[in-house]
Amino acid sequence: MSLSRVMDKILKGRLWDFHGGIHPAEHKLESSQVPLVEVALPPLMVLPLKQHIGSSAEVIVRPGERVLTGQPLTRPESRMQVPIHAPTSGTIQSIEPHTVAHPSGLSEPCIHLIPDGLDEWRPREPLAEYAQLPPLELVKRIHESGIAGLGGAGFPTDVKLATGREKVEILIINGAECEPYITCDDRLMQEEAHRIAEGIAVLRHILKPRLVLIAIEDNKPEAIAAMRQVVDGDSVQVRVIPTKYPSGAARQLIEILTGRQVPSGKRSLSLGVIMLNVGTVFAVRQAVLEDEPLIRRVVTLTGERFAKPGNAWVRIGTSVRWLLGQFELKPEPRQRIIMGGPMMGFTLPHADVPVVKITNCLMAPSEQELPPAEEERNCIRCGQCADACPVSLLPQQLYWYSKSAEHDKAREYHIDDCIECGACAWVCPSNIPLVQYYREEKAELYRLDLESEQAERARQRFEAKKQRLEQERQEREARHLQASSARREQMTQQAGGADPIAAALARVKARQAELTTETATDAADISAQRAARKQQAIAAQAARQAASTDTVTTTVQTNAEPSADPRQVAVAAAIARAKARKAANAATQPAEHSAAPAVPSAETAAPAPQPAASDDPRKAAVAAAIARAKARKAADTATQPAEHSAAPAVPSAETAAPAPQPAASDDPRKAAVAAAIARAKARKAADTATQPAEHSVAPVDPSAETAAPAPKPAASDDPRKAAVAAAIARAKARKAQQGSATPTSTAESEE
Ligand code: SF4
Ligand code: SF4
Numbered sequence: 146m147s148l149s150r151v152m153d154k155i156l157k158g159r160l161w162d163f164h165g166g167i168h169p170a171e172h173k174l175e176s177s178q179v180p181l182v183e184v185a186l187p188p189l190m191v192l193p194l195k196q197h198i199g200s201s202a203e204v205i206v207r208p209g210e211r212v213l214t215g216q217p218l219t220r221p222e223s224r225m226q227v228p229i230h231a232p233t234s235g236t237i238q239s240i241e242p243h244t245v246a247h248p249s250g251l252s253e254p255c256i257h258l259i260p261d262g263l264d265e266w267r268p269r270e271p272l273a274e275y276a277q278l279p280p281l282e283l284v285k286r287i288h289e290s291g292i293a294g295l296g297g298a299g300f301p302t303d304v305k306l307a308t309g310r311e312k313v314e315i316l317i318i319n320g321a322e323c324e325p326y327i328t329c330d331d332r333l334m335q336e337e338a339h340r341i342a343e344g345i346a347v348l349r350h351i352l353k354p355r356l357v358l359i360a361i362e363d364n365k366p367e368a369i370a371a372m373r374q375v376v377d378g379d380s381v382q383v384r385v386i387p388t389k390y391p392s393g394a395a396r397q398l399i400e401i402l403t404g405r406q407v408p409s410g411k412r413s414l415s416l417g418v419i420m421l422n423v424g425t426v427f428a429v430r431q432a433v434l435e436d437e438p439l440i441r442r443v444v445t446l447t448g449e450r451f452a453k454p455g456n457a458w459v460r461i462g463t464s465v466r467w468l469l470g471q472f473e474l475k476p477e478p479r480q481r482i483i484m485g486g487p488m489m490g491f492t493l494p495h496a497d498v499p500v501v502k503i504t505n506c507l508m509a510p511s512e513q514e515l516p517p518a519e520e521e522r523n524c525i526r527c528g529q530c531a532d533a534c535p536v537s538l539l540p541q542q543l544y545w546y547s548k549s550a551e552h553d554k555a556r557e558y559h560i561d562d563c564i565e566c567g568a569c570a571w572v573c574p575s576n577i578p579l580v581q582y583y584r585e586e587k588a589e590l591y592r593l594d595l596e597s598e599q600a601e602r603a604r605q606r607f608e609a610k611k612q613r614l615e616q617e618r619q620e621r622e623a624r625h626l627q628a629s630s631a632r633r634e635q636m637t638q639q640a641g642g643a644d645p646i647a648a649a650l651a652r653v654k655a656r657q658a659e660l661t662t663e664t665a666t667d668a669a670d671i672s673a674q675r676a677a678r679k680q681q682a683i684a685a686q687a688a689r690q691a692a693s694t695d696t697v698t699t700t701v702q703t704n705a706e707p708s709a710d711p712r713q714v715a716v717a718a719a720i721a722r723a724k725a726r727k728a729a730n731a732a733t734q735p736a737e738h739s740a741a742p743a744v745p746s747a748e749t750a751a752p753a754p755q756p757a758a759s760d761d762p763r764k765a766a767v768a769a770a771i772a773r774a775k776a777r778k779a780a781d782t783a784t785q786p787a788e789h790s791a792a793p794a795v796p797s798a799e800t801a802a803p804a805p806q807p808a809a810s811d812d813p814r815k816a817a818v819a820a821a822i823a824r825a826k827a828r829k830a831a832d833t834a835t836q837p838a839e840h841s842v843a844p845v846d847p848s849a850e851t852a853a854p855a856p857k858p859a860a861s862d863d864p865r866k867a868a869v870a871a872a873i874a875r876a877k878a879r880k881a882q883q884g885s886a887t888p889t890s891t892a893e894s895e896e
Contacts (some may be wrong), residue, residue, distance in 0.1 A: 150496035151403055152314070155356065158384075160729075161404035165399045165535040166389040167568045169325050169488065171364060176447040177328035179455030181336050184471050188464035189238070190258040191219065191499040192229050193245045197293035198300050199225030204256065210237045213267040215438050218256050221288070230292045231258060232440040232460035234265040246465075246484050246501055258462065269436035279309060280351040283433055290432035291439045293503075296393075296422030297485070299503045301638050302429065305419060306351050307766075314417035316354040317402060318345060318426055320361040320368060321386060321393035329443040330423045332456040334361070341423055342375035344430030352419065357381040358402055359423075364388045380807030390488065391566040395420050397535050409562050419804045439502055446472045448509035450480060459500050465507060466496035474509055483508040487515055488567040504532055522575040530569035530579065536562050540569035544579050547586035552593065555586050563587075632824075725776055730769050769775035826875040 194201035202219035207210060212231040219228045235258050242252035262297050274284055288303035296319060318341070322330040333342060342890040345357055359376065361369045373383050386401050396407045399418055405414050413420060421429075424442060431437040440461055447454040447664055452473035459468060465482065474480075484498075486506055500507075508515075530540035539558055546554040563583050570579040636645035 148504070151234060151249055151405065152356065155315070155358070155403060159404070160384065160386060161401055162387075163392075163400045163535050164537045165533045165568060166391065166397075167533050167571055168388070169390055171388070172326045172447070173328050173331065173364060176326070176445050176454045176456055177331045177335075177365070177367075179332075179453075181332055181443060182455065182457045182464065184457045184459050184468060186260045186262060186264070186460065186461050187467040187851070188260070190232055190235070190260060191243050191464065192232070192256045192258060192462040193243070193499065193501060194219060194229065194254050194256070196229065196299065196461075196503065197227045198298065199223075201254070202226040202228050204240060206237050206240075206256065208237050208239050211235070211261075211263050212237060212258070214473050215269065215436075215440060216267045216287070217291075217438070222303070224304055224307075227257070227293050228289065228438075229461070230291055230438040230440050232462050233260045235260040244494065244498050246493065246498045246504060248491040248494075250890070254822070255499070260397065271436045272433045275347055275433050276350055280353075281307070283347060283351050284310075286436075287429055287432050290436075292425065292432060293502050294422060295442060295502060295505070297489070297503050297505060302421070302425055305421075307350070309414045309419045310352055312414055312417060313352045313354045313419045314356070314758035315347075315403065316348060316352055316357045316424055317398065317418060318357065318359040319393060319398060319420050320365070320423045321398055322365070323362060323388070323390045323393035324488050324506075325390070325449050326508055327445050327486045328447070329456050329505050331365045331368045332445075333424055333427060334365070336372050337427055338368075338371035338375045340430050341372070341426050342381075343434060344380055344428075345376075347429055347433045348421065348426065348542055350702050351632045354419070355380075359383045360386055360398055360402060362386055362388045362392060373838065374624060381539040388651045390568065391564070394535065394564050394566060394708075396564065409559055424717055442500075442502065442504070444468070444500060444504055445506040446509075448483075449511040449514045450475050450477060450509035452675075459504075460485060461500060461502060463500045464496075465493065465498050465500065468500065468507065469496060476509070477511060480509060481517075482517075483510070483515075488571065489565060518578060520575040521577050522607035524575055524577060527574060529572045529574065533568040533572045535566060535568060536564060538563060540579055543586075544577060544582050546859065547582040550586075550589070552590055556590065560586060560590070563767065613691070690727060701715060713871040726773060726778075730773055823870075823874050826879075 194204065200223070202221040204218065205220045206218050211234070212218065213234045214231055216231045217228045218231055218237075219226075221228050238255050238257040238259050240254065243255040243257070244250055245253045245255070272278060272283070272286060284303050284307050287306065292302040293299045294302060294305075319332050320334055322328065345359075349357060357376075357380060359372050359381065361372065361383060363369075367385060369385055376383060384402055386398070391397055392401055395413060398420065399413055399416065400406050402416065403416065405416050407416060428439050428442075430438070441458050442461065443456050444459045445454075445456050446468065452475055457468075457472070465484075469476075469482070482496055483495045484493055484504060484507060485491060487508065487510070490506065490508065524544060526541060528541070529775070530544075533540070533541055535778055536559075538560075542558050543555060543560050543563065546552075546558065547560070560583060565580050565583060567580045570577065572577060628873070635643060637643065639645075639647065
């Protein structure tokens with residue numbers, strides 16, 4: 146249906162109906178018949194920075210600062226920010242979090258103001274000649290006055306007016322006030338109809354609509370009469386609509402007045418319609434014609450627990466607890482205070498919260514008047530909720546999907562279109578708090594949307610960065626390619642036309658070939674040098690051995706004089722053995738190192754086979770090793786007779802000087818000890834006597850002492866005699882030891 150045809154029907158006074166709706170008890174007369182009163186200033190006012198849809202503005206006052214009535218306390222920096230103003234003159238006490246009017250009971254930043262009681266206004270600039278001003282000038286004034294929808298939505302009014310300024314056909318003034326108990330709009334229309342009419346005139350100047358409709362439910366006859374008195378009935382008409390909840394909801398009221406439904410997900414402006422609450426219209430009038438920002442509003446105080454229910458002008462920021470006291474609340478145990486009506490309102494966490502711009506009602510019901518919610522039962526799928534839903538939703542489906550967190554399904558069934566009117570819960574026989582489920586689901590969907598939006602922004606930033614880096618890489622490569630081409634061209638020109646790359650490659654290959662050749666040559670040289678060093682080392686070793694042999698031989702010959710000192714004899718014997726071993730070594734290389742045959746060692750007296758001179762050092766080494774082995778064997782053979790009495794020429798000490806046999810004694814242990822001592826001494830003497838013989842392969846004449854065997858003690862039974870005999874044997878053995886060393890050394894020196 147075209148808008149012109151709709152307009153014809155509207156002008157003829159036709160009304161439409163919407164689906165669903167309920168008819169709860171109204172309870173309006175308790176407060177609607179009482180004149181508006183002005184509430185006294187409280188001792189402390191708490192002003193939340195955010196009282197509207199949007200973000201809070203920047204605070205421009207400090208604690209301790211005195212402010213005047215109507216002075217702005219915050220400064221908006223965007224369209225969706227709405228300023229707040231000092232509701233009265235006083236001093237800023239603090240800016241800190243305070244519990245706000247919300248079911249969660251959460252705290253938000255608030256300005257705390259201590260009124261001084263003077264209520265001193267800041268300078269005011271009323272725009273009495275507003276009709277001469279451009280509409281946007283008025284919109285600016287409305288914005289600066291901090292006006293947000295007083296019907297409960299809290300949408301910034303200046304934004305609504307600015308966006309619909311040249312698109313609106315019908316301006317609807319919402320005075321339906323369909324929720325039970327609430328009568329603030331009713332009372333305002335009754336008492337301030339002419340000011341509301343002035344506000345409508347201001348709005349018409351701004352929006353220039355073709356028609357203005359004031360919608361009032363038929364349960365407010367005084368308000369209807371009052372408004373009809375102040376409008377012309379032509380361009381501004383009063384429409385009396387049937388009482389049905391929620392006829393005051395925006396979409397339902399538009400449908401009632403125009404017969405058209407606002408499409409899902411769109412605003413009423415899509416139909417050429419803008420709707421404002423009568424309280425908002427009054428606030429616009431005050432802002433333009435009085436330069437009075439939104440610092441007060443009408444609040445309904447109702448419920449059986451109030452001694453004097455009614456409506457009052459309340460300054461924004463007034464404590465609810467203070468307000469309840471002003472209206473003589475008679476609380477019962479666990480008294481509930483509901484902000485809003487019984488259908489869409491919520492129970493306050495406590496009474497120490499402030500009145501804000503969207504506070505239209507404070508309700509203190511008794512338990513009989515508004516019983517607490519009964520126990521929730523299972524859904525019986527009766528379908529009554531669907532019948533009552535004014536948006537034609539399926540509340541029971543939304544309930545299931547909200548409860549089971551099936552977010553996609555909840556969206557699919559248009560949970561976003563739910564206006565939270567509570568009609569479904571009101572009719573539900575199972576007492577299911579359906580609206581609470583919907584609110585929680587909406588909050589969850591909002592959170593998910595926010596996360597998705599943030600993730601999408603992050604993804605876009607990542608993609609943009611990736612694209613930028615790729616573009617920079619390509620540009621960098623292009624620059625490098627261009628530079629290399631220029632360089633190659635330059636080199637080609639310098640090389641007389643030859644390809645510089647090919648020339649460079651050829652140079653590299655040539656250099657690699659040179660390196661390969663040099664490496665092979667170096668390996669051969671290193672091998673040859675290693676063989677030469679080996680030969681030199683062998684020759685040097687042989688020379689050192691020969692020199693050492695000469696020196697030792699000379700030393701022995703010079704110093705080995707007969708001596709009675711057995712240590713000297715032992716040293717001389719050791720030198721003789723070393724000399725013999727070295728002589729054997731030297732004998733293995735006769736061609737190179739047998740230069741001193743005049744001083745043969747004891748071992749050379751029994752020379753090993755002399756290997757023929759050879760140029761092969763390995764053969765020479767083998768021959769030397771054989772010679773040393775033979776010399777060592779010969780030396781060992783020479784020592785064996787002395788040790789084991791195999792050769793009579795060198796009798797062992799035990800044989801030559803047998804241990805005295807202990808005589809038979811009465812004490813056999815003493816005799817045995819004496820005999821053992823005698824044997825040990827005789828063995829020691831024999832060992833000493835064999836040392837020269839071990840390394841002297843030449844026949845040695847036994848010395849006089851060694852030739853004379855130790856006298857054998859006669860067998861005796863006297864132990865003392867045995868001991869004496871043992872001592873004699875030890876002395877003889879020691880003497881034999883000393884004497885045996887001397888002939889050997891002498892023999893060596895003679896050699
Ligand atoms: S009214 Fe209640 S019980 Fe009936 S279908 Fe709806 S949610 Fe279920
Ligand atoms: S609260 Fe939502 S689902 Fe329930 S009746 Fe109202 S609009 Fe429909």
